[in-house]
Amino acid sequence: MAENESDTPKKPISIYDILTILIEQLSAVSWQKLGLQPDSVTGTISVDLVEAKVAIDLTAQMVQHLESQLDEEDKRRIHSLVRDLRINYVQKSQGTSD
DSSP: OOOOGGGSOOOOOOHHHHHHHHHHHHHHHHHHHTTSSOOTTTOOOOOOHHHHHHHHHHHHHHHHHHGGGSOHHHHHHHHHHHHHHHHHHHHHHTTOOO
């Protein structure tokens, strides 16, 4: 017999769960503000490098608080995300796309 969801003990959401969600959302906004993904509301591509930088910087700061909770593979993945965002920001701010 399958266990009922109400029988499963629930634990409170941790700050690390919230940080993970925020990092995912801010990185998505970063890609949008870099003009590399369509805006989730309008569906259009637009570039706002000032807002992109804020979103990228906040993502990087949150990663610092989260990384102690991650295994090595997840640390590499999340650091690659921040690196890729920063590289793309530099390329966009210099007017290059490669």
